[in-house]
Amino acid sequence: MASNPQTDPTLEALVAQKYRHGFVTDIESDTVPPGLDEDVIRLISRKKGEPQFMLDWRLRAYRHWLTMKEPHWAHLRIQPIDYQSISYYSAPKPKTDAPKSLEEVDPKLLETYDKLGIPLHERARLAGVAVDAVFDSVSVATTFKERLNKAGVIFCSFSEAVQKHPELIEKYLGSVVPHTDNYFAALNSAVFTDGSFVFVPKGVRCPMELSTYFRINAAKTGQFERTLIVAEENSHVSYLEGCTAPMRDENQLHAAVVELVALEGAQIKYSTVQNWYPGDENGVGGIYNFVTKRGECRGANSKISWTQVETGSAITWKYPSCILTGDNSVGEFYSVAVANNYQQADTGTKMIHIGKNTRSTIVSKGISAGHGQNAYRGLVKVLPSAINARNFTQCDSLLMGDKCGAHTFPYMEVRTPTASVEHEATTSKIGDDQLFYCLSRGISEEDAVNMIVNGFCKAVFKELPMEFAVEAQNLLAVSLEGSVG
């Protein structure tokens, strides 16, 4: 179980770490010094050439943020974050220190790619090799963009969308996650610098999976990312976020916001594989990942489905949620969260039933190993208007070893007698007898653990797009390497 945070020297080191790269002496004119006030926000907005409504919105968010208190969680050990030490704007610039070829990349990183089965031609891109050295991705991206254009799908960076489609941004931005929503969402609203925008027009089935990988002009968006996906009537879209390759980032705090809007009959499937640097085996380093993800099934018969595989970050705090406003709308949440070494994961979902006959399904699989602490926190709220609403929640925890922990906090608020809400929860230790059974068939311990863990997560993996599912399995194997025995 968690030790006393006051006496844990590793956390101090972790916090100290964020200053290590500090601020380079030859500050380029496009980098704002650390600190946050209204001038910084005006500067960000001006640098990005934003319309007035965006600046007003940012300032409203900032002023609200000032009145808010940082949240506290019973099951997270966290040191205070110094918001004045962060630099909130840094123009995208060519990386001069980027490796010129794979030969210059850290062999340890390459070894991990190997284990993950990442194709050779992708490794260079992932390792941050200078882009002009990677020919493949350029041509692939171009054909990709042409196909989307033909279908009428807009998929671009958030900045580009603000320039080219300001009316869509003004209409939908903050309509699901208002700038007042929570501490980190307010901060993000004030200072976000980029992200992704997707718009799928009426009746269009997006011709391919949209992946952040292919986002055109994918400049490094850093710590405050904003994603907005709008699916018009009867449209379909599947969006993949993240990638299984380990991501290192010098920004310790990540506070992203993702908003999904599904109009009548629309379907949005949002899949995430998150593998940010979790810190080393002693809990040193690692990213704090505080994300607000929410989708609204605004129209009748719409559907939003979240699938996530969370293996990275030192601290993960996220609750992808669905607001089921439209009648007969459907919300789904499938999650695998891993907490190994000193990682802490606090995830779950909120399903808010407002429309009639709304349905939601929650399947959460938490895996704890080492000193990892995994918490599931879920809220199912059924308003009086949600006649005949149904929810099914299944929440399973797997413990590897005896120093880790799993906690489950299901909250239910049901305000109509016609609703049906079902909850099942299990906690199991990875069984010695299961392990021995595999060994006695000649299978190595490592393979046996992978097999058992993947079996445990099967219900979630089958929701992932095919290639992602395979990657996710490999990722899980790498994340749990050496955690039994």
Added chain:
Amino acid sequence: MLSIKNLHALAGEKQVLHGLDLEVGAGEVHAIMGPNGSGKSTLAQVLAGREGYTVTGGSVTYKGKDLLSLSPEERAREGVFLAFQYPVEIPGVNNVYLLKAGLNAIRKHRGESEMDAFEFLTLVREKMKLMQMDESFLNRGVNEGFSGGEKKRNEILQMAVLEPSLALLDETDSGLDIDALRVVANGVNSLRSPDRAIVLVTHYQRLLDYIEPDHVHVLSGGKIIKSGDKSLALELEKRGYDWVKQEAAA
């Protein structure tokens, strides 16, 4: 093939084996019988290398090697197979996927090429026919929701696919209906060959009607207290164990 000398072992904290001797030659079938709690399963687990079972004395030589120095997976790859008295369920892990992983680990160890999915499926289908198992078992989780008898049958299917040199069957006959008993016995008999050995743990003569043992042993109080040929099993069935125990005590 297998030579056990003066074996002492703990199950957990409890001393269960008190100086057990057993010699099993290639091509032989041995039956081990004995009262409940006498240490039969403990012996099987010790031979398979299960954690929590500690050898406190004696030696076990298998194919000229010190078996006790090998890890459980190495033992399996060297050809030792244990059919469990209580096969465990592993939810979500495909039954034949586990079997394929095991077979390929064993083949790799022997320096053979790994089997691809097609070759493997052909082999499994053939063995499933032998075990009269429905094809639906191909797609189910390991023992997940299997009936007691189906689990036992699945153990023998695994054995038939892995083709071990030394098969230890711990009460594989318990819980089988009359027809299933014949099917399982068939599966075991098809494995009999001059370079393989089989050790059966059983409580009942009826299995031995189908699988004729060369030697029958009585395990009681953590030792082999009497050995004989197949007629010993018949005698035990009639008279029980008390007379053997008295004979041994005298």
